[in-house]
Amino acid sequence: MASVEARQTRRSGRDAKVYDVRFRDPDGRQRKRTFGKKGDADRFAATVEADKLRGQYIDHSDRTTVAEYARAWAAARPHRPTTARRVSGLIEVHIAGTRLGSRRVAAVRPSEIQAWASDRAQVLAPSTLRSLVSLLRSIYASAVLDRLAPSSPVVRIAFPRYERPRVVPLSVEQVRDLADAMSERHRALVITQAGLGLRIGELLALRVEDVDFLRRAVRIEWQFAPKARVRSEPKTPRSRRVIPLPQTVADALAGHIATHPPGSDGSIFSTQAGTRLTHHRYGSELFGAAVKKAGLPVGTTSHDLRHHYASVLLAAGESVVAIAERLGHENASLVLSTYGHLMPDSEERTRRAIDDAWCAIPAPLTAVTSR
Incomplete structure (x- = not known):
């Protein structure tokens, strides 16, 4: 229990009485706080014991920044x-x-x-x-x-008003122009990323053994993180997935592999020296030059090819749950928040839903008054 002890001291050249509160913290260490008034000392002694019982003790003497x-x-x-x-x-x-x-x-x-x-x-x-x-x-x-703060001060933060711009996906024609703007060695990169909806790290980590041409499927099991020299697991468990292999992508990959053998580490896409392509080389240098050559909007990045993939699936009527799985998202909510405005025929579906609901209920008969 906390104890209060009075003692004499000198303050400003005069004798004065102060009160020491001695107590043990939850870790058993001896502590002391000094007060000039006995009432303050008594209140602190009672409070510190109550805080220990409630598990809310805070070490106010801690100087950690x-x-x-x-x-x-x-x-x-x-x-x-x-x-x-x-x-x-x-x-x-x-x-x-x-x-x-x-x-x-x-x-x-x-x-x-x-x-x-x-x-x-x-x-x-x-x-x-x-x-x-x-x-x-x-x-x-x-x-x-850790009992360094009584409560978190990071509450009710007011942020500046911000409305995230809506995604405007690239059309098939624009993606084709982008692929044509690439050199022959790198053209399949654009087609593969747009046709599978891959993140750039997943695209660059693809190996021949990850592509099952017979079953028309691609396994995403690895990625190259930016500046990393070796493969690592994808960013989330859901990122490990199997993606249906479209014939367009299969043809592009088969032609690329036949013309350009895999790199020394097994990567499908590599440099002429057989080393792997880096994020900067593909995502900034090669892709940026192709965007400019194809006349695409300024600011277009390789991530826009994922947006293209999602928009094509939505236009075809694929469910948001399936699209989330293809993209490697944890849930469908991100797909809805990002691509919800791209859902096809949403206006006509709204009209039809209301009309169908009202037509299902017979209209009331008009009352006939007799003379």
């Missing part, structure tokens, strides 16, 4: 290498590199977090800002569990 705790939190997470680099970069630039980073974890107020988020909004894209705030929210959730 937000930046220090964020680094420790990130180091303990089972992040993939690419995720670890991204998280570390966000922490160093946008947390440690700001005034928030030097604040004690327990001392930060919600108003400070809002001010910090508003400041970061001036230099970050809306989606990146939300990811950054989500990261800080996770860090503080851990700090609360």
Whole structure:
């Protein structure tokens, strides 16, 4: 139990009485807080014992800063290498590199977090800002569990108004023009990515053994992360999937393999020297040059080929659940939020649904009045 002890001391050249509250923290360590008034000391002693019983004890003497705790939190997470680099970069630039980073974890107020988020909004894209705030929210959730903060100050954050632009998918003609703008060695890359809806890392990691021409299927089991030298598992469990192989893609792959043997690591797509293609070489240099040559909209990236794939399946009447599986998404909600406006004939279906419902109920008979 906490105890209160009075003792004499000198303050400003005069004798004064102070009150020491001695107690043990939940880890059994001896602690002491000093107060100038006995009432304050008694209230603290009662509060600290109650907090220990409720599991809400906070060590207010801890000097750990937000930046220090964020680094420790990130180091303990089972992040993939690419995720670890991204998280570390966000922490160093946008947390440690700001005034928030030097604040004690327990001392930060919600108003400070809002001010910090508003400041970061001036230099970050809306989606990146939300990811950054989500990261800080996770860090503080851990700090609360570690009893370094009584509660998380990352609450009710107001973000700048932002409306994500709707996806405008490439047409078949545009994808064909893009493929034609590529060199003969790299043309199959565009056709394969557009015809299978692959992420760039999945595309570059494809091996001959992953393509089953007989059963007309492609297994996605590996990816190349940016700047990685070896294959790694896809980003999520759902990313490991089997995709139906269209004949258009099968012909493109067969022709490419016959003309350009796989690389030294088994990759279908490789350089002339037999080494693997990098994200930068395909996604920036080759793809960017082809976009310009084909006259496609500025800002078109290889990810737009995934959008094209999804839009073609939607136009054909494929279900959003099946499309989510083909794309390797965790659930269909992302497909709906991203491509819902591309659902075909939605206006006519709306009209027909209401008309069919009303026509199914007989109209009431007109009352006949007698004279």
